[in-house]
Amino acid sequence: MTKIRTAAVIGSGVMGSGIAAHLANAGIPVLLLDMVPAQLLPQEEAAGLTLEHPKVRNRLAVSAMDKLKKTNPAPLYSEAFIDRLTPGNLEDDLAKLGQVDWIIEVIVENLQAKQQLLSRIETVWKPGTIVSSNTSGISIHAMTQNVGDEFKKHFLGTHFFNPPRYMKLLEVIPSQHTDPAIISFMTEFCEKKLGKGVVQAKDTPNFIANRIGTYGLLVTLREMIANGYSVEEVDAVTGPAMGRPKSATFRTLDLVGLDTFVHVANNVFGLVTEPSEKAVFDTPAILQTMVEKGWIGEKTGQGFYKKV
Numbered sequence: 001m002t003k004i005r006t007a008a009v010i011g012s013g014v015m016g017s018g019i020a021a022h023l024a025n026a027g028i029p030v031l032l033l034d035m036v037p038a039q040l041l042p043q044e045e046a047a048g049l050t051l052e053h054p055k056v057r058n059r060l061a062v063s064a065m066d067k068l069k070k071t072n073p074a075p076l077y078s079e080a081f082i083d084r085l086t087p088g089n090l091e092d093d094l095a096k097l098g099q100v101d102w103i104i105e106v107i108v109e110n111l112q113a114k115q116q117l118l119s120r121i122e123t124v125w126k127p128g129t130i131v132s133s134n135t136s137g138i139s140i141h142a143m144t145q146n147v148g149d150e151f152k153k154h155f156l157g158t159h160f161f162n163p164p165r166y167m168k169l170l171e172v173i174p175s176q177h178t179d180p181a182i183i184s185f186m187t188e189f190c191e192k193k194l195g196k197g198v199v200q201a202k203d204t205p206n207f208i209a210n211r212i213g214t215y216g217l218l219v220t221l222r223e224m225i226a227n228g229y230s231v232e233e234v235d236a237v238t239g240p241a242m243g244r245p246k247s248a249t250f251r252t253l254d255l256v257g258l259d260t261f262v263h264v265a266n267n268v269f270g271l272v273t274e275p276s277e278k279a280v281f282d283t284p285a286i287l288q289t290m291v292e293k294g295w296i297g298e299k300t301g302q303g304f305y306k307k308v
């Protein structure tokens with residue numbers, strides 16, 4: 001019988017850290033893994049650390065956990081629950097993935113990177129372990145192109161929304177190979193244990209929420225530019241005044257990360273053929289320029305808004 005007592009989250013960025021925190025809220029111990037940094041920070045160099053030092057190798061996951069304690073609204077029900085998270089890195093801790101019941105992939109929104117990661121996971125995968133992706137819209141079927149049939153049966157999309165503690169919606173996306181028993185188990189688990197409102201979505205580009213959401217955001221941005229509205233004006237009418245408690249259009253984009261948003265929009269753009277859809281999902285140049293400048297939102301302190 002399938003049970004989830006422990007989990008691993010791979011990718012400790014905006015979503016991975018938030019998902020790990022939400023699992024910790026539900027009493028589940030989580031291994032939180034990221035990449036090994038390629039370069040030392042000036043303070044690490046000054047402290048005489050090398051790239052081989054565990055403090056450096058685990059830095060990304062450790063600093064993500066530090067951020068969790070400072071984020072407002074709080075991702076954790078209690079700060080003490082941080083002890084349920086164990087930071088690590090994919091190089092040193094890969095074998096540990098063979099000891100958990102659920103592995104969640106939460107890395108960059110890129111098909112090749114996700115395919116490569118799944119192949120690595122498969123080398124240590126314990127039959128029965130559920131593996132899911134938090135992709136915003138990449139095909140679940142395409143991700144499993146290079147893995148075996150047994151692994152495919154245990155793989156599906158579990159798409160959390162940002163921030164995971166507060167957003168009730170979760171899309172469950174099976175591929176054509178996902179075992180129906182795993183789909184039912186995960187639907188029930190995410191509803192009962194994680195408190196989510198699960199919607200099952202087909203494996204179509206960007207599934208449901210991001211297909212509609214990305215469309216809405218891109219149309220809004222184009223209308224803003226064409227009509228000379230300001231960011232503040234658009235947010236004033238798409239935020240609390242509209243009954244959305246906190247978020248508004250551009251605040252949401254800054255929270256999501258413009259880099260991730262561009263990947264998500266490009267994913268649909270590359271897969272639709274209808275000219276009218278192509279025209280909508282072709283991202284306006286301003287987004288690309290902002291990403292090139294590093295103005296990607298809260299991650300860097302500058303997006304549509306600047307952190308002061």
Ligand code: NAD
Nearest residue numbers: 011012013014015016034035106107108109135136162256
């Ligand atoms: P992010 O850029 O904040 O974090 C990604 C993390 O993954 C980084 O810490 C990075 O170092 C790590 N990483 C990248 N490649 C890796 C690899 N090969 N192995 C191990 N770690 C790797 O991104 P995010 O916003 O957290 O998005 C992660 C996933 O969740 C994406 O698929 C994205 O589409 C999806 N998602 C994002 C949001 C959102 O609001 N940002 C919402 C729902 C889903």
